Amino acid sequence: MREAIEKADVLIEAMGWIRRFRDSVTVIKLGGSAMEDPEALGHLLTDIVFMETVGMRPVVVHGGGAAISRAMAEENLTPRFIQGRRYTDARALDIVRRVLAGEINERIAGRIEKFGGRAMPLNPTGETNNNVLFGQPLKILGEQGEEVDLGFVGHVTRVDRDMLDNLCYAGQVPIIPSVCETAEGQLLNVNADTAAMAVAQAIGATKLVFLSDVNGVRQDKDDPESLIHTLTATTARELIQQGVIESGMIPKVEACLETLDKGVQKIHIIDGRVRHSLLLEIFTNRGVGTEIVNEPVPLH
Numbered sequence: 001m002r003e004a005i006e007k008a009d010v011l012i013e014a015m016g017w018i019r020r021f022r023d024s025v026t027v028i029k030l031g032g033s034a035m036e037d038p039e040a041l042g043h044l045l046t047d048i049v050f051m052e053t054v055g056m057r058p059v060v061v062h063g064g065g066a067a068i069s070r071a072m073a074e075e076n077l078t079p080r081f082i083q084g085r086r087y088t089d090a091r092a093l094d095i096v097r098r099v100l101a102g103e104i105n106e107r108i109a110g111r112i113e114k115f116g117g118r119a120m121p122l123n124p125t126g127e128t129n130n131n132v133l134f135g136q137p138l139k140i141l142g143e144q145g146e147e148v149d150l151g152f153v154g155h156v157t158r159v160d161r162d163m164l165d166n167l168c169y170a171g172q173v174p175i176i177p178s179v180c181e182t183a184e185g186q187l188l189n190v191n192a193d194t195a196a197m198a199v200a201q202a203i204g205a206t207k208l209v210f211l212s213d214v215n216g217v218r219q220d221k222d223d224p225e226s227l228i229h230t231l232t233a234t235t236a237r238e239l240i241q242q243g244v245i246e247s248g249m250i251p252k253v254e255a256c257l258e259t260l261d262k263g264v265q266k267i268h269i270i271d272g273r274v275r276h277s278l279l280l281e282i283f284t285n286r287g288v289g290t291e292i293v294n295e296p297v298p299l300h
Contacts, residue, residue: 014283021282022055024206025168029196030062030108032213034272042111044211047278048173049117057168060119061176061199062108063192064100071095083140088151088189096189101125101177109175119173122163124181132160133195135180135188154180154188156195159202197255201262208264209281210252211272216290217245217253231292233257256292267292 028048034040051058065086069079072095080087088096101123112119124131135154142148167174176199178192193210200208217239219226231239236253239245245253256267270277270289280288 013285014279017283018054018056021206023057025057025059025203026051026207026209026282027059027061027196027200027203027205028209028211028278029192030060030211030272031065031192032211032272034211035062035064035104036066037273040273040275041108042115043275044272044278045108045111045117046115047276049112049115050279051282052117052171052173059164059168059174059176059199059203059205060108061178061192061196062104063178064104065192067099067104068092068095071099082148082150085138085140085150085153085191086189087149088153090152093152093187093189096179097125097187100189101179101187105175105177109173112173112175117173118171119175120167121175123177124179124187130163131179131181132163132174132176133180133190133198134158134160134182135190136182137188152186152188154182154190156180156190156198159199161203164199164203193252193255197259197264200259200264204263206265207268207282208256208259208266209268209270209278210256211277212269213271213273214269215271215274215288216269217249217292219244221246221249228290229287231290232295233260233292234295236292253292260292260294265293 034044048058048060072079072092077091102125105121105123109119109121122130122132133156135156138150138153138155140148164174178190178195180188180190182188196208215224215227217228217231219228236257240250259267268281268289268291270281274288277288
């Protein structure tokens, strides 16, 4: 009986958040170690099915860096990174098209269907091109101000919001690979974080959730117990200046702040390896990761 009562208490706690976020759009960026662990990925996709079942509108954007690197190794290709971005030549682009935009995208959609949900893989590789991300080649500068060649790497300039809105209203979960097409139809590899931010901004998402290999922003980067549950934009900038937020977390947090400025209400960074971390973050009072918000701090 005690166990049954505890389950009822959990449902009652979740009820307020379910009502609050019904009909709201949440963009979820899948990546990191969770993508490599079938069990962890299964829990995340089950959470996404739950979200859609209770009236939320999840949209999934995914990468697949580890799988791409494995496929390149099988073809005796060595991955090359420039300023944290994968250099993508023609042979690497073929792998991105096949593995990321094809196999991984279809697999994620298939597993959601297996768990009782409805999902639509959105990619330019199938018989019907239903790509929703459009963009241009990415231009970056080197240390001497020279333009750096990244090959077939791009950034998103336009998102087909109408298609995403129609799918969400129809109760389907859009599954978007981190690739875009130019006006001429050239496929380009895109950083999954920036693709997720572009989607969240374009469709006016209430939430953007980054699944990471850490539990969020920490006071001490080496101490998981020092997790900061809520960060305002002002505090986040102060922690960057103080050196509390450092190294690889800086560009992620700065990108989150930029996304807040463009209309997304709240951004979450959570550990995708924790079982049901999505549900725990969204439907419990405290959450399990870091939420980044503008001032004043709204309710969870």
